Each structure stands twice: as structure tokens, then as C-alpha cells.
Amino acid sequence: MSPTRRPRTPALLVTALVTGLGAALTLAACTSTSSATGDAASADASGPDVLRIGYQLIPNGDLVVKHEGWLEEALPGTDVQWIRFDSGGDVNTAVVAGSVDVGLAGSSPVTRGLSKPLDIDYRVLWVHDVIGDAESLVARDGSGVSSVADLAGRTIATPFASTAHYSLTAALAEAGVGEDDVRLVDLQPADILGAWTRGDVDAAYVWEPTLSELGGTVLTTSTQVAQGGHPTYDLGVVTRAFADEHPDAVDAWLEAQDRAVALLQDDPDAAAEAIGAELDLPTDEVTTQLAGLTFLRGSEQAGETYFGTPDAPGAFAASLASAAQFLHAQGAIDAVPDVADLQDRIAVDALARVFGGR
């Protein structure tokens, strides 16, 4: 027995050593590549070689910019890469991992990103849209639910960690329904549709296009929840490193987004067509979805209701802080950042550069 066993000792040792070595090598490789890209980026100050954009399939100006190729046009020397994500949480992860420079995420993932423990080093650059009736709480016909207060003891589905989840929690709190009185189920929009059809859930807080497919009775909308003091947005964020190194590229990005909002307001059909091409949806369906969102020009965003200017900060930081307070009470974040700190996390300087004179 022992003679056959003896060779195992060195074999095991070798395995342990090889594993350790492998880990060390991977480590070394990773650090060297990251420093190499860092050098390349700082060496070329004229414009970025690469601009990596994390986008989502949400009907707003970002998709118009992507479809029309306005960024590629404005930054000819730059390799513009569009990377698709399914949720703001994934965009947060990608930013932390250093694989995205500019990203789109809902206001509640961004609030989480700006708070501890994540504390991601990015700045809010743009409001892609203000979420209105495009996200709503609906009850299934036949469930006997006709108001938010009726939901006590019922099953409600929503994609967790999303703006819809945030609005649902706010709506329940407003109606005096405790979190323990309802059964919240974490489901993605497509799964909500299936569970809804089978009758497994009584209500759902979800966005378009799933919202229209569900039908049912609308109990509340994000417009109403916003009036109750809990607005939600889709936001554009940029990493501080990228914004500091490439202000010109940031300006070009802002110009392109503003141009898209102008198109959305002046020629909605043309905008809907471009968005429809990205979403694989007919134009009239996109038009319906767009109706549930509000779009803001750059000059409006630089106004006091939103970001404001470097000299006169707007109300947006306070709005983010109250969202953070709410999330903290829910246990989603460890601590509430203070308003002054959040003010610094809004890229008002870039907005002032581009839209200051308008």
C-alpha cells in the first residue's frame, strides 16, 4: 500500500505549487495589461483611442445616437464601442471592472453606485429620460385588486434592484402597506409575463413593452410615484478618469445626446423609426412607449430643477440624496452620502461647457 502511495506526496506538492504559480502569473499578466492601456490612454491627449459605451435597450435618445452613428461621426479618430447591458446593476459592475467609460443606468442603480459600499468613481452626466407612465404597477384582472392598499397579502413581481423595484417600494410605503405584508417576487420582465398569464402573481411593477402586454388595471404609475416625492430617471454616467482625460469626447457625447433629444421633440416619427430599428419594433409601438417618458434638452438639464450650473447647483443632488435615504431605509445601501458629496458627483462643469451659453 505505502509504495503506491508515496508518489502522491510530491504530486500534491507540485499541484499546489503550480496552482500558486498560475495565480501569480495571471495576477502579473492582469496588472501589466491594465498599466499598458493606462499608458496608452495618457500618452495620447488629442482624443481617446477607444470610447466604450454601456447601453441598454430603452427607448430614448441613446439609441438614436447609436443608430444614426453621430458619435462615430463626431469622433473620427476614436473607436466607438457599444456594449449592451440588460440592467443598471450590470453597468455598475462593468464600470467597476473598468470595461466601460460611459454608461446608461436607472437612477436607483446609480444611487447605489454613488453610495457605500460600492462608491463607484463615476459622475452623472446626463438625464436620458424622466420615467413616467412607461413604468407602472398593474393588477391582474380577476385578482380583485383595485388599489395599492388592496395588495396586502398578495404576490407582486418586479425585477429587483431596478427603478421599478424602487418605485414599487415607494408606492407600497405611501399606501401604508408594509414589506412584510406582501410577497415580493424577483422576476425579469419576460418571466413576469409568463407568471402573470398563469395567474401566479397578482400584480407587477414593470416597464414597457412588457407593461402593455400584461394589460390589467393600472394601480399607480411612476408619474404618480414621482409626484409623491420619488422620481426615477435613466441616467448617463461617465467615469471620472475618462471625463478628466478626454473632456472633448465628453462634449461631443453631450452634443450628440442633445441632438437626439431635439429630434425626439421636433420629429418624433423619425426618432421612433431609428429607435424601432434598434429595438426590432414597429414605429407605432415605439411611439406608444416614448409617450411614457419625458426627454430634456441640455439647456433644461442645466436649469435649477435638474443639474444646475457650477455656480448655482440644481435640485438633482438633493433628489439623489432622498433616493439614497429611501434605499438606506430599505437596507439596500450601507450609508447615505451627503448632498455636497453628491453635488460633486454630478458633471455640471461639462454641462456648463456645452450648454452654458444657451
Next chain:
Amino acid sequence: MSAQDVAARALPAAQDRSDDERRERAARRRARARTLGLRLVALAVLLGAWWLVAALEVWPRVLVPSPGDVLDAFVTVSGLAPDASGRTGFSGHLLHEHLGTSLRRIVVGSGIGTVLGVVLGLLVATVGPVRTVLEPAVTFLRQLPPLAYFSLLVIWFGIEETPKIWLLLVAAMPPVAVATAAAVGGVHRDYVNGARSLGAGRWDVARWVVLPAALPEILVGIRLGVGVAYTSVVAAETVNGVPGIGGMIRDAQRYLQTDVVVLGILVLGVSGLLLDACLRAVERRAGPWRGRA
């Protein structure tokens, strides 16, 4: 020669043998101690490397939590002590509730899967037409990744326990069926013929010859099946999986709470090892003649 003489002469021989045995036992104990020591060293090296990588902050702390962070997560999630904001548990449940729910799903799913697998395997091994029809079907099922058919199960059975049990059942059944069929088909003809010639009936042959001969291999199949079910539990908990370890991992990933993700993985790994050890003990108990007959 008297009986005493025989005893006197046999005594030193017996002593020799017991000395041999003692020496062998001591050697075995030393080998076991060495294996254990090596494993502990390897574990310490791994923990040290992990701690070092986390301490150097090669990657942001959010992505690579330190062993201490994971320990803190364990203390909070298992309910031993509340965190800074006075909370315990994760997603509204304590760690043992998550683990217990997952294990219950595995036991129920792979239990039903095992019974069906053994029956199916027996049918495949003994009835010709059944083999022709079912063998490719079982192989087909065995090759499918669980996530591929889970979407269908959710559409058919909803979001509660039923689709999860189905997924684990479908995952656990094929390995058991294949092992059973192979084991029963592989029973030596001589054993069967021998028993027959001694007058054993069909039932006697099945009960006293085929089953004992096939049992060790069937048990290996069951161990494999439970293992496959175990690795599928996270897939089963991608939809409405809370409470459940898979659901907990997913939830933590949403909020980028990497320490809880790592904790979930460690808990899954350790409980998997324990489960496998239990099954292996059963295997040794139920078929000690394996590899010797």
C-alpha cells in the same frame, strides 16, 4: 504431537502476524496524517494567496473581497451577529434557511429522479424494445444543460417549487438510469445460470443475485445523479429562488455584494462535499464487496 505443542509453535507466528498488522496500521495512520497535513497546507496557501490578492487591492475591493469580508458576511447572514445597521440574514432569510431550502429541493428532486432512474434503468436493461426506444431519449436528456429546459419548465409549471423540483429530477435521473442499465446488463451470466441451476426462480435470481451484483454500480450512479442535481440547483433558483442558496447568490450579484456571492459559493461547495461523503459512506455500507467479488 500434543495439542499444546501445536499451540506453542503457532504462537510466535500469530504474534508475528499481529506485529505486521500493527506496523501496517501505523503506516496507514502516518499516510493519513500526511494527506491531512498536505491538505491543510494547500488550504493555508490558498487562503494566504487570496488574502494577499485582496490586501494588495490588485482588483477593487468590491470585486475581490478579502477572507475577512467573507467571514463578516457569514456572521451577518447566518444570524450570529447583526451588521453595523443592525441587520441579520440576506434577502429576508438566514443562511440556514437558504441552505435548508436548497437541500430540500435537491433531496426531493434527486430522490424522485433516483427512483425513476432505477426503474427506467431496469426496464432498459431487461426489456429489448424499451431499450431501443428509451436509450437515445435518456442520452438526449443527459446532454441538455439544465438552463436550456428550465425556461420551458417555468412556462409550464410557473414560478413556485414545481419547476425547480422538475429541473432537479430531470437532471438527476439520466445518470442513475444509465448506471443501472449498465450494472444490470453487466451481471455475470455464470452467477445467474448458477443460481438457476440450483433451482432459483426469476424473483430469487433478481433479488439475491442481480441486485447485489449491480448495487455498487447503481450506487455510483446515484452519487453521480445527486451530484448533477447539486450542480443544477443554482440554475433552478434563477427564477424566484429566494430562499435558496442559488437565489441568494443571484440577489447578491444584483447588488454587487461580492462577499455574499463568495460566501454562497463556499457554502455550496462545503455542503456538496459533505453530501458526497454521506453518499460515499452509504455506498461502502451497502456494497462492501465492491471491487472484491
